[in-house]
Amino acid sequence: MKKLLGIVVFLLILYGALLFADPGARSAGNHYNLGERIGLNGILTLGAGLLIITGGLDLSLGSVVGLCATTLAVLLVDENWPPLLAMAAVLILGASIGLFNGLLVTRLGLQPFVVTLCGLFMFRSAARWVAGGKPKGLGTQFVEWKQLLAGSFLGLPIPLLILMFLAGIAILFLHFSVYGRYFYALGSNERAARYSGIATDRYRLMAYVLCSTLGAFFSILLLMKYNTATPSTTGEFYELYAIAGAVLGGCSLRGGEGTVPGILIGTSILVILPNLATMWGVPNELNNFVIGGALLLGAILDEVLRSKGAAGRTGPG
Amino acid sequence: MTSLLECAGISKSYPGVQALADVNLHLHSGEILAVVGENGAGKSTLMKILGGAEVADSGRILLDGKEAAITTVHQAEKHGIVLIHQELNLADHLDVAGNVFLGREPTWGGPLRLIKNSIHPEAEKITRRLGLDCSPRTLVAGLSIGQQQLVEIARALSLQSRILILDEPTSSLTEREADRLFQVMRDLKQTGIGVIYISHRIKEVEEIADRVSVLRDGRNAGELAREEIRHDAIVRLMVGRELKQFFHRHRERRVVPPGTRPALEVRQLRWSEQQREPISFSLYPGEIVGMAGLMGAGRTELAETIFGIRPHVQGEVRVAGRPVSIKHPADAIAAGICLVPEDRRRSGLVLPANVRNNISLPSLDKVSRFRLVLPQWERELAKTMCARLNIRTPGIGQTVGLLSGGNQQKVVLAKWLGRMPRVLILDEPTRGIDVGAKSEIYTLMHQLAHGLALLMISSDLEEILGMSDRVLVMHEGRLAGEIPRPALTEEAIMRLATGGEGS
Numbered sequence: 001m002k003k004l005l006g007i008v009v010f011l012l013i014l015y016g017a018l019l020f021a022d023p024g025a026r027s028a029g030n031h032y033n034l035g036e037r038i039g040l041n042g043i044l045t046l047g048a049g050l051l052i053i054t055g056g057l058d059l060s061l062g063s064v065v066g067l068c069a070t071t072l073a074v075l076l077v078d079e080n081w082p083p084l085l086a087m088a089a090v091l092i093l094g095a096s097i098g099l100f101n102g103l104l105v106t107r108l109g110l111q112p113f114v115v116t117l118c119g120l121f122m123f124r125s126a127a128r129w130v131a132g133g134k135p136k137g138l139g140t141q142f143v144e145w146k147q148l149l150a151g152s153f154l155g156l157p158i159p160l161l162i163l164m165f166l167a168g169i170a171i172l173f174l175h176f177s178v179y180g181r182y183f184y185a186l187g188s189n190e191r192a193a194r195y196s197g198i199a200t201d202r203y204r205l206m207a208y209v210l211c212s213t214l215g216a217f218f219s220i221l222l223l224m225k226y227n228t229a230t231p232s233t234t235g236e237f238y239e240l241y242a243i244a245g246a247v248l249g250g251c252s253l254r255g256g257e258g259t260v261p262g263i264l265i266g267t268s269i270l271v272i273l274p275n276l277a278t279m280w281g282v283p284n285e286l287n288n289f290v291i292g293g294a295l296l297l298g299a300i301l302d303e304v305l306r307s308k309g310a311a312g313r314t315g316p317g
Numbered sequence: 318m319t320s321l322l323e324c325a326g327i328s329k330s331y332p333g334v335q336a337l338a339d340v341n342l343h344l345h346s347g348e349i350l351a352v353v354g355e356n357g358a359g360k361s362t363l364m365k366i367l368g369g370a371e372v373a374d375s376g377r378i379l380l381d382g383k384e385a386a387i388t389t390v391h392q393a394e395k396h397g398i399v400l401i402h403q404e405l406n407l408a409d410h411l412d413v414a415g416n417v418f419l420g421r422e423p424t425w426g427g428p429l430r431l432i433k434n435s436i437h438p439e440a441e442k443i444t445r446r447l448g449l450d451c452s453p454r455t456l457v458a459g460l461s462i463g464q465q466q467l468v469e470i471a472r473a474l475s476l477q478s479r480i481l482i483l484d485e486p487t488s489s490l491t492e493r494e495a496d497r498l499f500q501v502m503r504d505l506k507q508t509g510i511g512v513i514y515i516s517h518r519i520k521e522v523e524e525i526a527d528r529v530s531v532l533r534d535g536r537n538a539g540e541l542a543r544e545e546i547r548h549d550a551i552v553r554l555m556v557g558r559e560l561k562q563f564f565h566r567h568r569e570r571r572v573v574p575p576g577t578r579p580a581l582e583v584r585q586l587r588w589s590e591q592q593r594e595p596i597s598f599s600l601y602p603g604e605i606v607g608m609a610g611l612m613g614a615g616r617t618e619l620a621e622t623i624f625g626i627r628p629h630v631q632g633e634v635r636v637a638g639r640p641v642s643i644k645h646p647a648d649a650i651a652a653g654i655c656l657v658p659e660d661r662r663r664s665g666l667v668l669p670a671n672v673r674n675n676i677s678l679p680s681l682d683k684v685s686r687f688r689l690v691l692p693q694w695e696r697e698l699a700k701t702m703c704a705r706l707n708i709r710t711p712g713i714g715q716t717v718g719l720l721s722g723g724n725q726q727k728v729v730l731a732k733w734l735g736r737m738p739r740v741l742i743l744d745e746p747t748r749g750i751d752v753g754a755k756s757e758i759y760t761l762m763h764q765l766a767h768g769l770a771l772l773m774i775s776s777d778l779e780e781i782l783g784m785s786d787r788v789l790v791m792h793e794g795r796l797a798g799e800i801p802r803p804a805l806t807e808e809a810i811m812r813l814a815t816g817g818e819g820s
Contacts, residue, residue: 197650
């Protein structure tokens with residue numbers, strides 16, 4: 001709870017600074033853009049966060065996004081598949097990749113870092129092969145789908161609304177359901193979870209499938225929003241942004257820690273921070289420096305507070 | 318013979334435990350001294366002190382009659398004392414010679430510190446003396462455990478050591494490897510080296526030792542000269558103590574009425590091909606059956622196999638007469654078998670989580686609807702259990718990791734009582750917890766034994782004697798025997814546990 005409070009305060013300070021930074025920042029248009037970006041990134045971060053809570057990790061997420069977006073563009077434009085069918089196919093593709101990663105981790109006992117690092121290379125390459133190395137655009141087609149998935153509703157960006165909906169489900173799942181309990185138990189102490197009769201492998205697998213499926217879903221929105229999938233770059237480094245957002249939001253890479261609200265706040269910080277930097281006139285090239293710096297600062301503060309807290313507990317009284 | 322090593326008045330305590338109290342020990346050159354004692358008698362602590370891995374609180378160590386300060390492993394090695402642990406400490410990916418000279422490699426090339434090629438013939442000289450017939454360039458990972466042990470001994474010899482301490486060296490050796498090791502020990506003895514040999518296997522002690530020193534509860538219990546070394550004499554020294562008046566509520570021995578269906582039947586169970594014979598036994602409702610044995614006898618493995626943590630290679634488990642297929646703890650729990658594991662912090666609890674979540678973890682299906690946890694029901698479950706087991710915690714929201722050991726153990730029990738098991742297996746249920754919590758757990762076990770069958774694995778003989786209706790004793794992966802309540806004595810248990818014949 002204390003952790004959550006800390007990042008809420010940090011987010012509010014950033015937001016306040018943003019409002020004071022520039023009249024342009026206060027505009028409805030800037031807010032709409034920020035909301036849309038939070039909506040998109042939040043979906044991906046949610047997937048990465050759920051997985052991290054179980055003690056897993058997915059470095060292939062960005063490549064999965066690239067592969068799914070490219071595949072969708074190819075299916076829609078080159079193969080003329082009906083949109084609904086093409087999207088379903090892409091979601092199934094994402095889920096299968098999650099299953100693949102998860103089985104390698106649970107059945108063969110490979111390290112998640114290694115398995116998904118290999119995926120990062122493989123799926124990126126597969127994306128380029130699917131599209132023949134060239135960017136695939138939707139052109140002016142599928143306008144109604146673009147409006148439905150990436151447009152606005154009641155003046156709010158639809159990706160943000162979708163994120164709100166997904167976050168609601170995720171809160172129910174993670175914080176109120178039996179599954180969530182198993183996720184946390186598994187992430188904190190896999191052994192104790194197994195000794196309690198929990199089918200730990202099944203839930204670890206589930207987390208990988210959820211993560212990759214959310215990645216595939218994200219790629220659909222991404223394509224509808226930006227109209228083009230570039231096989232070599234679409235989704236590149238997104239796994240790192242997603243992990244960064246989740247960690248900033250209180251997920252521990254050791255597993256067993258993190259909350260849905262935290263993940264949403266972490267995502268928002270990572271969206272607002274570069275925007276603020278731009279408003280302050282920080283050169284664009286330093287964008288990732290700012291993000292990395294904020295993450296590092298968060299990690300340092302967290303560690304300092306943690307050791308202080310521990311010292312307080314073991315002290316007299 | 319000259320006195321090579323002498324320990325005088327060694328004491329060592331850890332928080333809450335007096336591990337060694339005023340222990341004396343001496344060793345002559347050219348002698349094999351066996352140090353024996355029950356689990357926790359202080360053997361390992363004493364050897365760690367001699368090997369420099371621990372420092373004594375008080376007492377003196379004399380080498381050749383001169384006082385020596387040994388505070389680090391390095392110092393011990395300089396004095397010629399080498400301790401070879403039960404778990405070998407070798408670098409798997411280096412070859413034999415590399416391990417023999419690890420950390421002391423002769424080098425050339427000044428600051429480049431290139432390793433001289435001479436380490437291979439040097440190492441071979443030593444290994445051949447030990448009868449280790451492999452090239453010094455063989456990777457250690459490819460050697461058998463027995464061969465690896467010889468590499469450790471070779472390393473000790475290359476250090477010019479005069480005192481060799483072997484901690485349970487034969488526990489993972491085959492009979493032939495053990496014989497080879499004994500031959501090596503006898504050869505070393507001829508060259509004037511003093512060997513201290515720690516073992517649970519009394520038969521081996523009878524075979525090899527020149528003298529036996531017995532420790533009990535961290536004190537000297539007695540010594541036997543070569544001609545006095547006999548199995549029962551050793552056991553008598555290991556055990557001989559008064560039972561503390563702890564189990565005042567000796568309950569009536571429950572007589573299982575004939576024709577009662579066993580709560581648990583284990584038939585021909587085997588979890589490893591290496592076991593010499595499969596294990597069969599039954600537990601009846603209302604019984605507390607103790608399971609004794611020395612460390613490494615396979616008691617925990619047996620419990621974990623019944624509970625589905627380890628796969629079994631042979632055999633069958635029946636609950637209330639019906640065969641059950643157990644491939645995962647979930648199957649065991651569904652059949653009504655629950656396990657309170659040996660290591661509660663690692664296997665029993667999610668330490669960062671709170672009392673409520675830990676208690677409800679295996680019973681979430683009972684406090685949820687449509688897979689959503691009902692907080693009201695969950696709280697009720699946790700509160701009921703805390704009250705029933707008298708768990709002392711500021712609240713059910715308290716982090717389990719912050720509770721005392723006894724209360725943590727009660728939380729583990731609470732996890733299972735919520736499920737109303739038929740069979741409860743408790744592995745070292747009172748290890749490391751204070752006396753008050755201990756007696757509460759005993760009382761609780763007596764209460765539970767009215768309906769369900771309890772199997773209590775314990776290395777604490779007092780506990781076994783005080784609690785059990787009958788006792789199963791394991792020795793080296795097999796059931797060495799069963800002792801009914803009337804015949805239950807520490808001697809009887811130790812005789813079976815150390816590989817002796819049943820009475």
